[in-house]
Amino acid sequence: MIFGAILAGGTGTRMGIDKPKQFLMLGEKPIIIHTIEKFLLCEKIDQVYVGIHPDWIDHAQDLIEKYIKIDKKVILVPGGKDRNSTIFNIVDAIEERFGESEEHIVVTHDSVRPFVTLRIIEENIAAAVEFGACDTVIGAVDTIVVSEDGKMITEIPDRKKMFQGQTPQSFRMSMIKKLYYDLTDAEKSILTDACKICVVRNVPVKLVRGEVSNLKITTIDDMKMAKAMI
């Protein structure tokens, strides 16, 4: 089965506002609703899960009932202390309900990227089925500069080899689960990106072409940009 795992565990501290940014209005609906709707419309996804900070679960449920007119079920799961623990709370909830299977694919996505397209989601699913793991990226536009100390340039890599990571990130569920639970606590605190877990364990990760417009709404400026887009 194919599962959508929308990650909304954050509490909005980066934006400096009184509620998590995924609940801010973008047009006529909260950001998270736009994101959930796109996943619900993807016919290849069998069930959509949303990982929500425990304090906001009731609020999220209210919003789903108020705004989502698509007659498909959305399952809310309490988020964890960080991104990966939210993912694996969702994985646990999936396996509790649907059992373990080598065939399960999980498409993880930031709730604050409402401009994700059906193409990106479908290409993620296809790549995860074929390769086991994939990351959504766009080519780097700016030159990337590496600095070990934050003061002086250490290296300027070839821009053609540089990409910016977006989401979704998608995985064969059994594989990513095994990798994650094999990590030490120290590794877990460093490897906050699920694709990075694959990379450091030499598991190939396929690139899926993202969109510049698939922006992550993290700051007030991002929000202004997203509002201007619609």
Add this chain to the structure above:
Amino acid sequence: MLNYVYQLITPKTISVKYEDVEVENQVIVKPEYLAVCHADQRYYQGKRDAKILRKKLPMALIHEGWGRVLYDATGTFNIGDKVVMIPNVPGDTQNDIIYENYGKGSSFLSSGKDGFMRETVNLNPDRLVRFEGIDERIAAISEFVSVGMHAFHRFDVIAHSCKKRIGVWGCGSLAFVVSCILKKKYPASKICVIGRNVNKLNQFSFADETYLIDDLKDDFEVDHAFECAGGEGSYYAIDDIIRYINPQGSVVLMGVSENKIPINTRDVLEKGLTFVGCSRSGREDFINAVDFMKDFSVQRRLKSIIYETEPVKDIADIHRVFSVDMNTDFKTVFKWEV
């Protein structure tokens, strides 16, 4: 849901508009295969009057294609159903006398409203026709075939019963589809195709007679005629039709011309001719087109005028499609994978 709309903002410039789409009372369709029409190409190339371009752009192009149902709030379709999309939007004044495509207040997607170059298309259920058993590439030109079915229907109602010889002026895609329909619907009639391009005329293998326009003899005659030339060719085609058609024949005008065309009214009056203007199509024509296209021999014929170019995945591919279409003799179709 946020939807991507790929709009032509000025000739040869495409930009994405993001719109919030409501799903209530609508069917959400993901376009799968689309086809280019001359009308889209004229907008893309900027060959419409500047005033028209100012009025209609920005706008998503393409009004020929089919898609899969992603969601249907009305319960009419199942998820995954293959459906042909109808670009005509009937106005409020719809009645049983005037066809929906001519009704006052009716509008058309990709002519003032966004066409099918969108991530998803939201339509009322009566703007969709379910189909099965038609090659996916051929189904892309269903709208085009429906225009031919509409013209056939009007002709069938209006033209007198002597249909021994029917002339089709033009040797492009429209002439091909119309000839194909006429050949099936009137097997006893001689279908005569008159065109300018010998290579294109050779494609009309099923026609009873084909002629280059310069080779028509003085004693050539037809009982009725379809003008499918369009553009500059419309004048010459209509002039020829009036010359060679028998008295009280019906003339179906289908080609679009940007300029006004002089018509030899003296001979029109003398012969008592009937001229019928035909444009676009409505739901009934789409249903008839889908039914007509289920015939495998029809599909084989239509396939011969279809050129499939590489799938469209981004804006650069949209430009490529319109460029390829400029060098395609007949219809350009493509998979829509944005």
